[in-house]
Amino acid sequence: MLWSNYFIPTQKEKPIDAKIPSHQLMIRSGMIKQESSGIYSWLPIGLKVLKKIETIVRDEQERAGAIEILMPTLQSSELWSESGRYDSYGDEMLRINDRHNRTLIYGPTNEEQVTEIFRKYIKSYKSLPLNLFHIQWKFRDEVRPRFGVMRGREFLMKDAYSFDLNQEEAKLSYYKMFIAYLRTFERLGLNAIPVSADSGPIGGNLSHEFSIVADTGESEIFCDKNLLEICIDENIYSSNDKIIDVVENYLNFYSATDDKHDVKKFNNLVSKDNQVTGRGIEVGHIFSFGDKYSDPMKASIIGNDGKMSNVYMGSYGIGVSRLIAAIIETSNDEKGIIWPISVAPFLVNIINLKNKDDKCMDKCIEIHNDLEKNDIDSIVDDRDESAGKKFSDSDLIGFPVTLVVGPRELENGNVEIRFRREGNNQIIPYDNVLKIIKNKLFEE
Numbered sequence: 001m002l003w004s005n006y007f008i009p010t011q012k013e014k015p016i017d018a019k020i021p022s023h024q025l026m027i028r029s030g031m032i033k034q035e036s037s038g039i040y041s042w043l044p045i046g047l048k049v050l051k052k053i054e055t056i057v058r059d060e061q062e063r064a065g066a067i068e069i070l071m072p073t074l075q076s077s078e079l080w081s082e083s084g085r086y087d088s089y090g091d092e093m094l095r096i097n098d099r100h101n102r103t104l105i106y107g108p109t110n111e112e113q114v115t116e117i118f119r120k121y122i123k124s125y126k127s128l129p130l131n132l133f134h135i136q137w138k139f140r141d142e143v144r145p146r147f148g149v150m151r152g153r154e155f156l157m158k159d160a161y162s163f164d165l166n167q168e169e170a171k172l173s174y175y176k177m178f179i180a181y182l183r184t185f186e187r188l189g190l191n192a193i194p195v196s197a198d199s200g201p202i203g204g205n206l207s208h209e210f211s212i213v214a215d216t217g218e219s220e221i222f223c224d225k226n227l228l229e230i231c232i233d234e235n236i237y238s239s240n241d242k243i244i245d246v247v248e249n250y251l252n253f254y255s256a257t258d259d260k261h262d263v264k265k266f267n268n269l270v271s272k273d274n275q276v277t278g279r280g281i282e283v284g285h286i287f288s289f290g291d292k293y294s295d296p297m298k299a300s301i302i303g304n305d306g307k308m309s310n311v312y313m314g315s316y317g318i319g320v321s322r323l324i325a326a327i328i329e330t331s332n333d334e335k336g337i338i339w340p341i342s343v344a345p346f347l348v349n350i351i352n353l354k355n356k357d358d359k360c361m362d363k364c365i366e367i368h369n370d371l372e373k374n375d376i377d378s379i380v381d382d383r384d385e386s387a388g389k390k391f392s393d394s395d396l397i398g399f400p401v402t403l404v405v406g407p408r409e410l411e412n413g414n415v416e417i418r419f420r421r422e423g424n425n426q427i428i429p430y431d432n433v434l435k436i437i438k439n440k441l442f443e444e
Helices: 021-028 044-063 077-083 111-121 167-187 225-229 240-252 263-269 320-330 358-373 387-397 407-411 430-443
Strands: 032-036 039-042 074-076 094-097 103-106 130-139 154-164 193-196 206-213 219-224 255-257 275-290 300-302 308-310 312-319 348-352 378-381 401-405 414-419 424-429
Touching: 021 032, 021 320, 039 044, 044 130, 044 154, 044 167, 044 320, 074 077, 077 103, 077 111, 111 130, 111 154, 111 312, 130 167, 154 167, 154 320, 167 193, 167 206, 167 240, 167 275, 167 312, 193 219, 193 225, 193 275, 206 219, 206 320, 219 225, 225 275, 275 320, 312 320, 348 358, 348 387, 358 378, 358 401, 358 407, 358 430, 378 387, 387 401, 401 407, 401 430, 407 414, 414 430, 424 430
Parallel strands: 193 255, 348 378, 348 401
Antiparallel strands: 032 039, 074 103, 094 103, 130 154, 154 312, 193 206, 206 275, 219 255, 219 275, 275 312, 300 308, 401 414, 414 424
């Protein structure tokens, strides 16, 4: 990929109305463009990152046993009337009348829709457990959209919904999602803290919010440092007992958002040295709510005793588009974004210092082709711009690796390599580029 053939509209100045680093950097790096309050177009660089995050989220959902479907953005208001949430959800719900004067809802969440799907097709306990998920755009008519995609009105969400025969089996489904979330955030380079949280309008008596510590977080979180040091076995899903042991180990440690925080309990249970406090950005939320929806919507099954009973349900959300802002909030410096390897838009930026030099350009293309053959996504900056502009854009966008190809070093068989996270520069033989980059990416 040649930069001159791509579309990356970077800008030097901070946008006036962007207050937090992620909002500023996403606009400056050409990831998004605001269309109206809380609504954004996703430009090529932003979309590449969004798709990479979506792939990781999907992968971990499927590893945990969830099955992907796709539900529409518009839902019938009748389903929400059945559940009793049509009037109680509030003004954040966008209601639309079609040409036949039927009321539709631009879905803020999908509990009703998926319950209707379940009751249509599932009649027996033999089809359980079942977990259905989708990744879809949603809309909540926020009264004050702010902080870019952190709190926009339109956003991409992953929602999963579990269905179980009884409370015990529903708890296991909840625990599987608990593990899936921790694995997802780890792959995204985030140290997410599961904290006991309020269920809000979703409802239920078991609820955890997954938060990352950042100065721009909207709520305060409190937890035991030991909670951050628990390791998850790669083969965790091979045994239900493993899943239960690991999650209950997490739950043994104190963690809470400010609305659930008990100062006395925190001080009694957690030594001063192990107390972690800070502002938290919510990146995921999971709920187990029994028959809150299956009862009013008559989603019942025939149990193994031959009797009809309401199915037990859970709901599990991850803000896919919000995750981009969360990653940037925790990983940036005065120059720009510092992407984790797993979601960087391009892993390597190859800067040609002298575009009119055929040898430099040929070497850039040669390196680019070698990297691509080894599944290392790269772009060649062949623009007719100053070296300073190319370097600053590379740091702004946050490519993990920048290679600099210039005539002087090339004469000696060398190129310059820069690693964004460490900030160091090295002169290396161009024959060793692939090996060094592969080793570096493997390390991280």
